[in-house]
Amino acid sequence: MTKAVLGIIGGSGIYDLPGLEGVEEIDIRSPWGTPSSRLKRGRIGTTEIVFLSRHDVGHRLSPTDIDYRANIDCLKRAGVTDLVSLSACGSFKEELAPGTFVLVDQFVDRTTRRASSFFGRGCVAHVSMAHPVAPKLVERVAAAAAAEGIAAVKGGTYVCMEGPQFSTLAESLSYKAAGYDVIGMTNMPEAKLAREAEISYASVCMVTDYDCWHPDHDAVTVTDIIRVLTENAEKAKRLAGRLARDFPAEHERCPIGSDRALDHAIITAPDARDPLLLGKLDAVAGRVLKSA
Ligand SMILES: CSC[C@H]1O[C@H](OP(=O)(O)O)[C@H](O)[C@@H]1O
Numbered sequence: 001m002t003k004a005v006l007g008i009i010g011g012s013g014i015y016d017l018p019g020l021e022g023v024e025e026i027d028i029r030s031p032w033g034t035p036s037s038r039l040k041r042g043r044i045g046t047t048e049i050v051f052l053s054r055h056d057v058g059h060r061l062s063p064t065d066i067d068y069r070a071n072i073d074c075l076k077r078a079g080v081t082d083l084v085s086l087s088a089c090g091s092f093k094e095e096l097a098p099g100t101f102v103l104v105d106q107f108v109d110r111t112t113r114r115a116s117s118f119f120g121r122g123c124v125a126h127v128s129m130a131h132p133v134a135p136k137l138v139e140r141v142a143a144a145a146a147a148e149g150i151a152a153v154k155g156g157t158y159v160c161m162e163g164p165q166f167s168t169l170a171e172s173l174s175y176k177a178a179g180y181d182v183i184g185m186t187n188m189p190e191a192k193l194a195r196e197a198e199i200s201y202a203s204v205c206m207v208t209d210y211d212c213w214h215p216d217h218d219a220v221t222v223t224d225i226i227r228v229l230t231e232n233a234e235k236a237k238r239l240a241g242r243l244a245r246d247f248p249a250e251h252e253r254c255p256i257g258s259d260r261a262l263d264h265a266i267i268t269a270p271d272a273r274d275p276l277l278l279g280k281l282d283a284v285a286g287r288v289l290k291s292a
Pocket residue numbers: 010011012013054055063086087088089183184185186187222225
């Protein structure tokens with residue numbers, strides 16, 4: 001049995017989690033770098049929660065400057081088994097209007113300037129990303145939204161751009177034509193790294209705008225996004241609170257194996273592995289490396 005620890009990553013507009021009891025800031029060091037902010041550990045009901053502000057209080061970090069490896073590694077070290085991201089996003093669908101919550105289930109990674117794996121020279125691993133979110137965790141998020149009367153659309157494809165500039169009209173139209181649902185700048189490589197770290201991942205994407213493709217809406221601005229975000233943040237925090245209160249004490253085994261993604265992923269022969277890299281992988285891959 002593995003005790004469930006619920007991680008929450010707060011994105012734009014969500015820099016804290018009200019209702020977290022017995023909060024302590026934990027100073028976890030990572031060999032991968034510096035996390036976005038100090039992790040906050042506390043409880044909601046009987047569930048242990050670890051909260052991380054992705055851009056830090058004051059929105060100090062741009063999507064490119066976030067050290068996604070340090071964030072995921074620290075969450076793993078803090079014992080997180082299940083991780084929910086709360087994110088702002090633009091929409092490519094008329095029916096996904098600003099204010100809509102989308103529980104995305106696919107990602108397209110168009111980022112270019114981010115370290116996107118814990119593995120590499122000296123320890124090569126290939127995990128499956130065919131199904132990037134953990135279905136049971138998404139079910140729990142959907143149930144929490146329903147219980148709080150928050151409308152949430154299940155399923156959708158999130159394209160992750162590098163940013164920080166928003167898309168050109170041609171890019172926006174091409175993403176729309178490709179059938180993508182929403183766009184943001186942060187869920188990749190976060191979801192890939194969570195998978196490598198065997199943490200079940202789900203993302204709640206809160207639509208703040210229609211990007212720039214919509215003929216009846218002006219191109220997106222930060223001012224508009226912040227206005228919608230402020231309205232959404234209260235709902236997102238309510239959703240997270242309910243999710244936590246109803247969360248099981250034991251981590252539920254993931255039906256698609258996101259919590260044991262490394263079982264058959266490491267290809268480098270034991271005697272060809274780099275001890276320095278193995279040292280850095282102690283948290284992320286400790287489960288499989290210890291038994292090797
Ligand atoms: C402030 S709008 C652009 C910004 O918001 C989203 O971040 P997050 O996913 O952390 O909520 C988007 O990806 C951009 O980073």
